[in-house]
Amino acid sequence: MSGAAIAVAAPSRRGWRQRLTGATPYLLLAPGLLWLVVFFIWPTIQMFLMSLSSGSLDDGFKLTWSIDAYQTAFGKFPKQMGNSLLYGGLATIFDFLIGFPVAYTVAFRGGRYKNLLLFLVIAPFFTSFLIRTISWKTLLGDEGPVLGFLKHALGVVPADFTVIGTPIAVVAGLTYNFLPFMILPLYVALEKIDPRLIEAANDLYANRWAAFRRVTFPLALPGVFAGSILTFIPALGDYVNATLLGNPQTQMIGNVIQGRFLVQNDYPVAAALSFILMAAILIAVTIYARLLGTEQLTG
Amino acid sequence: MDQRKTGVRGEISRRAFLQGSALAGFGAFLAACTGGAQSPSAPASIAVPTPPPVSPSPSVAPSPTPKPIPTGPLEWATWEAYIDLVGKAAEAQKYAPGSSPTIEQFKKKYSVDVDYVEKINDNEEFFATLQAPFVSGLPTGWDLIVMTDWMAAQLISKGWIEQIDQSNVPNCVANLRDALRNQPWDAKNDFHYPWQSGMTGIGFNTKTLKAVNKPEPKSLKDLYALPANKITFLTESRDTFGLGLLKLGKSADPAQTTADDLQAVHDDIKPLTEKGLRFTGNDYLQDFAAKKVYAAMVWSGDLASSGTEGDTFVFPEEGVMVWTDNMMIPKGAKNKYTAELMMNFVYDPKIAAQIENYVYYVCPVNGAEDILKALNKSAPLDSYHLNLLFPPADIVAKQHNFQFLTPDLDKSLKELFLDLQGK
Numbered sequence: 038m039s040g041a042a043i044a045v046a047a048p049s050r051r052g053w054r055q056r057l058t059g060a061t062p063y064l065l066l067a068p069g070l071l072w073l074v075v076f077f078i079w080p081t082i083q084m085f086l087m088s089l090s091s092g093s094l095d096d097g098f099k100l101t102w103s104i105d106a107y108q109t110a111f112g113k114f115p116k117q118m119g120n121s122l123l124y125g126g127l128a129t130i131f132d133f134l135i136g137f138p139v140a141y142t143v144a145f146r147g148g149r150y151k152n153l154l155l156f157l158v159i160a161p162f163f164t165s166f167l168i169r170t171i172s173w174k175t176l177l178g179d180e181g182p183v184l185g186f187l188k189h190a191l192g193v194v195p196a197d198f199t200v201i202g203t204p205i206a207v208v209a210g211l212t213y214n215f216l217p218f219m220i221l222p223l224y225v226a227l228e229k230i231d232p233r234l235i236e237a238a239n240d241l242y243a244n245r246w247a248a249f250r251r252v253t254f255p256l257a258l259p260g261v262f263a264g265s266i267l268t269f270i271p272a273l274g275d276y277v278n279a280t281l282l283g284n285p286q287t288q289m290i291g292n293v294i295q296g297r298f299l300v301q302n303d304y305p306v307a308a309a310l311s312f313i314l315m316a317a318i319l320i321a322v323t324i325y326a327r328l329l330g331t332e333q334l335t336g
Numbered sequence: 337m338d339q340r341k342t343g344v345r346g347e348i349s350r351r352a353f354l355q356g357s358a359l360a361g362f363g364a365f366l367a368a369c370t371g372g373a374q375s376p377s378a379p380a381s382i383a384v385p386t387p388p389p390v391s392p393s394p395s396v397a398p399s400p401t402p403k404p405i406p407t408g409p410l411e412w413a414t415w416e417a418y419i420d421l422v423g424k425a426a427e428a429q430k431y432a433p434g435s436s437p438t439i440e441q442f443k444k445k446y447s448v449d450v451d452y453v454e455k456i457n458d459n460e461e462f463f464a465t466l467q468a469p470f471v472s473g474l475p476t477g478w479d480l481i482v483m484t485d486w487m488a489a490q491l492i493s494k495g496w497i498e499q500i501d502q503s504n505v506p507n508c509v510a511n512l513r514d515a516l517r518n519q520p521w522d523a524k525n526d527f528h529y530p531w532q533s534g535m536t537g538i539g540f541n542t543k544t545l546k547a548v549n550k551p552e553p554k555s556l557k558d559l560y561a562l563p564a565n566k567i568t569f570l571t572e573s574r575d576t577f578g579l580g581l582l583k584l585g586k587s588a589d590p591a592q593t594t595a596d597d598l599q600a601v602h603d604d605i606k607p608l609t610e611k612g613l614r615f616t617g618n619d620y621l622q623d624f625a626a627k628k629v630y631a632a633m634v635w636s637g638d639l640a641s642s643g644t645e646g647d648t649f650v651f652p653e654e655g656v657m658v659w660t661d662n663m664m665i666p667k668g669a670k671n672k673y674t675a676e677l678m679m680n681f682v683y684d685p686k687i688a689a690q691i692e693n694y695v696y697y698v699c700p701v702n703g704a705e706d707i708l709k710a711l712n713k714s715a716p717l718d719s720y721h722l723n724l725l726f727p728p729a730d731i732v733a734k735q736h737n738f739q740f741l742t743p744d745l746d747k748s749l750k751e752l753f754l755d756l757q758g759k
Contacts, residue, residue, distance in 0.1 A: 286612070
């Protein structure tokens with residue numbers, strides 16, 4: 038029926054259709070592009086211009102092309118930058134060390150419980166991020182279930198030992214909060230691996246470790262890449278864990294941005310810091326992608 | 337006694353609104369009467385010349401009332417340990433719906449719901465959640481907020497606070513303590529009425545200190561000398577820096593303090609932060625509950641109302657900071673009239689005394705003192721609690737107000753404090 042309709046249609050109409058077909062990819066892209074322009078590109082430009090402005094909230098900020106904000110940002114907060122990179126990096130590594138065995142087990146040994154196990158990975162995350170982080174204050178508290186037990190029941194740690202307010206607590210919080218972002222991509226990558234490849238490796242006299250190292254792990258690399266990016270980037274910019282679980286020595290760059298923006302109303306420095314953070318992430322990801330090989334990105 | 341009466345009648349009144357409004361009138365009338373009768377020394381409700389207490393009279397008459405109907409729920413954002421509690425909530429030291437006599441009485445009296453939320457941990461943190469709606473002229477979602485002097489003054493000067501209809505708050509007009517009137521930032525109380533005044537000093541738990549063999553701090557110097565990772569200061573910069581100035585023997589008076597003085601306080605505290613000093617808002621109460629700290633900078637009433645056994649507040653030898661938290665109605669509040677009713681309600685000396693008898697702060701309501709003492713007739717308050725509620729002359733002499741800074745000083749303070757907090 039539709040074929041008949043096309044045959045009857047005038048040539049001009051066919052041309053219109055063809056043109057429409059040519060434009061289809063762009064039309065399909067349009068909503069996404071529009072979204073990006075309105076909610077990413079335009080704000081990024083605005084933020085960039087703000088980072089080159091000076092003034093105050095009350096008198097208004099004027100674009101002066103001054104780089105003072107960048108000088109302040111670089112000069113004043115190297116420690117917090119370092120903290121961010123260190124804690125974000127450590128959290129990513131710990132997430133990988135914890136997440137890989139979990140994802141591996143679910144993918145290869147999960148059987149019919151796969152979905153249930155995956156659900157269990159996500160289930161705690163139905164609770165608010167804040168509530169979960171605050172719970173760590175109780176869990177790791179000086180007289181909490183962990184330290185209280187170690188101190189009084191086992192007596193293996195000294196009575197004045199404390200975790201809350203130390204880098205350990207911040208890294209632990211980050212590791213916990215971003216764990217699913219590591220497990221899920223790893224699971225997807227591992228799940229796709231054809232078990233016959235591992236059998237083939239065994240047939241070719243690879244022992245289990247060699248098969249893992251030469252076959253399973255390389256095939257899981259796209260998941261490792263995606264997982265570590267998804268973990269590292271938000272962990273780097275996070276400020277909740279450092280606020281709730283840290284002390285003044287463990288503040289991260291997110292805390293500085295928050296303080297600049299909301300307390301001191303110093304928008305230019307806040308914008309400059311955000312830009313530096315974006316640049317740092319971009320550089321880190323580029324190096325990482327290079328090291329891992331860009332083709333792994335697409336799997 | 338009267339409260340119970342109101343309670344019983346309140347239940348009946350739910351069935352018929354008319355009865356309810358008549359009762360509300362009766363309740364308010366009763367409140368006005370007791371206010372005058374209980375404290376002859378404060379002839380408040382009689383002598384005040386300007387806005388007469390008009391609110392009760394129209395609603396006393398069962399005829400159609402010109403007053404608006406209270407709408408709800410009243411969304412009320414406030415601090416921890418700031419309302420009277422009974423039962424399990426009092427044990428848990430955390431407000432739960434139905435646990436505060438004052439709020440329950442208000443709900444019954446006006447047949448309106450109250451959403452009392454212990455949302456404010458420190459002024460700036462809470463303000464950060466309001467800033468966006470304020471700037472864009474949107475409602476904040478709150479009908480009543482409680483903020484400290486300096487922040488209140490800023491919000492009012494920005495025009496972000498609704499003007500109070502004084503005819504709806506006759507109790508406030510009549511009973512506000514003279515010392516709290518004529519504030520330069522809102523001389524006629526067009527925008528605020530004080531909720532509580534308080535002091536900032538040192539808090540500790542005697543048992544915790546005894547267990548670790550540390551002396552009880554009597555001065556700020558003693559506090560600073562304790563292990564830094566076992567003490568906390570406040571995220572309220574005016575409290576921490578105010579006490580910091582006193583510790584250094586400097587005057588904590590905004591008219592005399594210089595940026596150099598603030599720098600000196602910063603340099604004095606900085607080494608402590610490197611050894612693990614933390615800054616907390618009202619959540620220091622959780623640290624005390626968990627026995628996590630040896631001592632801390634705390635607000636005067638909290639440990640008495642919401643602390644555990646052994647929790648003690650001391651007025652440091654060097655002096656204390658004094659401040660007032662103020663009730664305000666943010667612009668665009670949905671239930672402004674109900675918020676005004678609440679202001680009026682808690683300025684009934686009887687209700688004020690009931691709150692004070694739990695929170696142990698300094699009451700802004702004239703006439704509450706006698707009622708409060710009468711409430712504790714059988715077991716008179718000890719000097720510890722009396723000093724918190726009615727600071728004697730020697731303590732008043734040590735009070736310092738570090739609330740209102742020049743913009744420049746404010747900026748230096750923020751900058752130095754952010755640095756101390758590692759931000």
